[in-house]
Amino acid sequence: xxxxxxxxxxxxxxxxxxxxxxxxxxxxxxxxxxxxxxxxxxxxxxxxxxxxxxxxxxxxxxxxxxxxxxxxxxxxxxxxxxxxxxxxxxxxxxxxxxxxxxxxxxxxxxxxxxxxxxxxxxx
Amino acid sequence: xxxxxxxxxxxxxxxxxxxxxxxxxxxxxxxxxxxxxxxxxxxxxxxxxxxxxxxxxxxxxxxxxxxxxxxxxxxxxxxxxxxxxxxxxxxxxxxxxxxxxxxxxxxxxxxxxxxxxxxxxxxxxxxxxxxxxxxxxxxxxxxxxxxxxxxxxxxxxxxxxxxxxxxxxxxxxxxxxxxxxxxxxxxxxxxxxxxxxxxxxxxxxxxxxxxxxxxxxxxxxxxxxxxxxxxxxxxxxxxxxxx
Numbered sequence: 001x002x003x004x005x006x007x008x009x010x011x012x013x014x015x016x017x018x019x020x021x022x023x024x025x026x027x028x029x030x031x032x033x034x035x036x037x038x039x040x041x042x043x044x045x046x047x048x049x050x051x052x053x054x055x056x057x058x059x060x061x062x063x064x065x066x067x068x069x070x071x072x073x074x075x076x077x078x079x080x081x082x083x084x085x086x087x088x089x090x091x092x093x094x095x096x097x098x099x100x101x102x103x104x105x106x107x108x109x110x111x112x113x114x115x116x117x118x119x120x121x122x123x
Numbered sequence: 124x125x126x127x128x129x130x131x132x133x134x135x136x137x138x139x140x141x142x143x144x145x146x147x148x149x150x151x152x153x154x155x156x157x158x159x160x161x162x163x164x165x166x167x168x169x170x171x172x173x174x175x176x177x178x179x180x181x182x183x184x185x186x187x188x189x190x191x192x193x194x195x196x197x198x199x200x201x202x203x204x205x206x207x208x209x210x211x212x213x214x215x216x217x218x219x220x221x222x223x224x225x226x227x228x229x230x231x232x233x234x235x236x237x238x239x240x241x242x243x244x245x246x247x248x249x250x251x252x253x254x255x256x257x258x259x260x261x262x263x264x265x266x267x268x269x270x271x272x273x274x275x276x277x278x279x280x281x282x283x284x285x286x287x288x289x290x291x292x293x294x295x296x297x298x299x300x301x302x303x304x305x306x307x308x309x310x311x312x313x314x315x316x317x318x319x320x321x322x323x324x325x326x327x328x329x330x331x332x333x334x335x336x337x338x339x340x341x342x343x344x345x346x347x348x349x350x351x352x353x354x355x356x357x358x359x360x361x362x363x364x365x366x
Binding site for chain 1: 150154158170171173174176180181185189191192198199202207212213214215216228229232237240241248255265266268269271272274282287289290293294299305312314316320322326333344346351355
């Protein structure tokens, strides 16, 4: 686990440094993800320890959003006065985004023949 | 309560409330309660562990008179892991590399359409319903992961801490409703479904997608990463156009 964490943190660190050096609008961890991807492509496979740690971390990904979510406590007053606009915007915009993204993905997939949803790609 | 009893308890409270231990533990425990509830109710997506955890913690903080900064001193260790977890998304992505390579074009098209829809529709609806300027600007980057969205909000004149909350709420809405919505649209391709959830509702949506399948999760993860990039470019442009 220590090896895997070190790999993850090193990639993140490299990502943070890279985006600042080049002035990219990408967040550091996203650049770190690209570095890890490149590393695995060079290595040719996913090291087992990395797979285990990544699976563990990602299976409870939503836990990591809890601290920022509790920040709602700072904004009760604003949410109280603007609840209708905020609720409508959150719900409708999220639904529209899911629908548009999924429909465009499926539409383009069919057109270029990348779709084949029936092919068993799920392990 | 007598003084003899009150004092030691008071002292313990003073000690605990000054260390990160208490609120770190409380964060994990609250999430565990949410997750257990979710498992008990047969993984019904309506019971989002993150929503349950936030609700519990808000009640506890209000009841104990603890401010958010004190809470965050402890919870920041959990918050920090968002970075390494984002890096770790490379693993499922690599595992699905073959399918991802075949889907480059659908991904690019869905990303542009989805990212624009997310920002433009949120701005338009909030504007029409008379939200304040600060709230509207804080809403614009709501579909990308917390640290990125907060950075964008700051740049365009929103309130980063409000954005963080709106981001989490967006994630919860996406995770709760994506499955029935996509079923309603009759879409069966797990790559398309996962990608859409990742674009609309970042890491919380991605966590939900992983519960459905590794394929959906991998596409949600890549969508979340790509949308962080796309939104960082689209939102400031959109705000400038709208004035």
